[in-house]
Amino acid sequence: MPVEPLPCVWDFPDAQAAEGADEIVAVGADLAPGTLLAAYRRGLFPMYAGRTLAWWSPDPRGILPLDGFHVSRSLRHAIAGFDVTVNLRFVDVMRGCADPSRPHGWIDESFVAAYTRLHEMGWAHSVEVWRDGELAGGLYGVRIGRFFAGESMFHRVTDASKVACWAMVELLKLDGATLFDVQWTTPHLRSLGAVDVRRDEYTRLLASARMEPVQIFHNPSCSKSRGALAILEERGVDANVVRYLDAPPDRATIERILDAITDEPSALVRTGDPKFKAAGLTPADVQTRAQVVDVLVQHPEVMERPVVFVGERAVIARPSEKVLELLD
Numbered sequence: 001m002p003v004e005p006l007p008c009v010w011d012f013p014d015a016q017a018a019e020g021a022d023e024i025v026a027v028g029a030d031l032a033p034g035t036l037l038a039a040y041r042r043g044l045f046p047m048y049a050g051r052t053l054a055w056w057s058p059d060p061r062g063i064l065p066l067d068g069f070h071v072s073r074s075l076r077h078a079i080a081g082f083d084v085t086v087n088l089r090f091v092d093v094m095r096g097c098a099d100p101s102r103p104h105g106w107i108d109e110s111f112v113a114a115y116t117r118l119h120e121m122g123w124a125h126s127v128e129v130w131r132d133g134e135l136a137g138g139l140y141g142v143r144i145g146r147f148f149a150g151e152s153m154f155h156r157v158t159d160a161s162k163v164a165c166w167a168m169v170e171l172l173k174l175d176g177a178t179l180f181d182v183q184w185t186t187p188h189l190r191s192l193g194a195v196d197v198r199r200d201e202y203t204r205l206l207a208s209a210r211m212e213p214v215q216i217f218h219n220p221s222c223s224k225s226r227g228a229l230a231i232l233e234e235r236g237v238d239a240n241v242v243r244y245l246d247a248p249p250d251r252a253t254i255e256r257i258l259d260a261i262t263d264e265p266s267a268l269v270r271t272g273d274p275k276f277k278a279a280g281l282t283p284a285d286v287q288t289r290a291q292v293v294d295v296l297v298q299h300p301e302v303m304e305r306p307v308v309f310v311g312e313r314a315v316i317a318r319p320s321e322k323v324l325e326l327l328d
Contacts, residue, residue, distance in 0.1 A: 002122030008038035015043035015057040015203055026055040031114035033121055040142055040149055043199075043206050045183060048106045060196035062185035063205070064150070066177065069169045070193040078159035083130040084167045090119045093126040093138035097152035107152065115151070118142060127167045129160045136160040139168060146178045147209035165192055179209035207236045211327075212311030214239040217249070217257075217303070225306035227320030232308075235327055239308075248300040254293050257307055260314035265292040267316060268304050276302045 010029045025044055029035055031053070039045065044055040071079075094115060098107035118124035119140075125148075126140040137160025139153030148168070155161035172180060181202075185194045197205070214232065216239050219225045232239045242249075249257075258265050269286045270276055279299050286292050296303050308317045310326040317323040 005033035005037065005121060008032070008034040010035055010038070012039055012042050012044060012055065015199060023056055023058045024049060024054045025057045027052050029053065029055070031110060033114075033118055033123070036114065036118060036142070037123065037144065040144055040147075041210055043203055045149060045151070046111075056183075057199060058184055059199035060185075061199060061202040062182040062189060062194050063197055063202065064165070064169065064180040064182050064189065064192065064194045066169055066173050066180055068193040068195070069166065070191065071166065072191075075159065075162055075166065079163055079166060081131065082136060082157075082160065082163050084163065085128045085130065086167075086171065087119070087125055089128050089135060089138075090124070090126040090140060091116055092135055093128060093140050093154075094152075096135065096138060096154040096156070097140065099154065102154070115140065115142075127164045127171070129155075129157075129164045129167070131157055131160070137164050139164045141168075143177075145210040145212055146176060147181070147206060148172055148177055148179070149181045150183070161188075162192065165189075177209070179205050181206075204236045208238060211237055213309075215242060215309040216240070216317075217242050217244045217305060217307040219243070219245060219305045222305050224318050224320050228306045228308055228317040228323045231320060231323050231327075237327070244300055244303065244305075249296070249303070251293055251297050254296050254303075257314060258289060258292070260309065260312055261307070261316060263316060265289040268292060268307075269295060270302045270304050273302055275299070 013025055015025060031046065039055055044057050046053060047056055048054065091112065094107065094112050098105060098112060115124045124140060124142050127138055128135060129137040136157035137155035139150060139161065141148055141150040153161045153164055169180065182189050182194050185196055214237050216229060216232065218229055218241050257268060266286050269292055271283050271286065279302065281295060286295055304316050306317050308315055308323045308326060313326055315322050315325055
């Protein structure tokens with residue numbers, strides 16, 4: 001599992017703030033792991049503008065649909081002539097992409113050091129393509145949830161970068177990814193199936209792709225629960241909605257909720273609800289975790305709502321906006 005770095009100390013603007021032909025949202029900041037991840041999560045990526053570190057949000061944005069990758073007859077033949085590895089020579093791939101003899105090169109030692117650190121923390125990945133034991137090409141990028149940001153690729157042998165791109169697509173498909181960002185389309189990438197999407201569409205795809213699985217234990221009669229669900233829908237999050245009164249949670253599910261929330265176990269029980277008293281219960285019946293589990297198995301109607309999971313983290317979303325703690 002990737003290691004979450006220290007939080008970003010910079011306040012990045014929204015990707016929609018990009019103006020002008022150069023599509024730069026912000027300048028400055030740094031290449032610390034937390035900064036890089038915060039930027040990618042907002043739809044931004046770093047690249048120099050002259051000598052200034054800038055944060056970019058192209059419009060349109062290039063993506064490579066994972067179900068639309070084009071394998072030509074010549075590429076299919078080329079694939080058989082290479083060996084492929086993953087995360088074996090990350091730094092060498094970066095240095096191949098940073099070769100100063102390449103046109104429009106911009107990757108310097110500060111970028112190599114920054115992304116190598118991300119690689120060591122489990123966020124940045126590489127694909128290496130080999131022929132006869134020599135590194136023939138490769139690509140690298142950043143993976144967050146079901147999102148992969150392709151940063152750069154190179155080749156020293158014809159078709160090696162295409163093979164690297166094909167291999168990454170296949171790996172992402174196997175791993176359930178949904179978005180392969182290529183920043184800008186080029187004739188080379190368009191030949192492989194890359195397309196342009198508007199910034200607002202890219203932002204929607206990103207929000208869905210970078211999110212871990214979301215689940216909400218929902219009571220439609222509760223305004224707080226409806227509010228939390230509305231926030232998820234506004235953010236484009238495809239949540240698994242569990243109407244827990246129709247399908248009462250079992251003991252294991254309640255234990256999972258208690259493991260994930262940071263509140264005391266008793267916070268999961270609506271002790272002030274008339275249904276709590278009507279069930280013949282008192283606060284003394286929910287003083288321990290074991291008591292809470294027993295009560296909720298028998299009386300799901302007194303479970304606090306909504307409970308929202310993102311991956312294995314959860315909150316009792318009261319107020320509804322508390323769900324944003326898991327999304328931002």
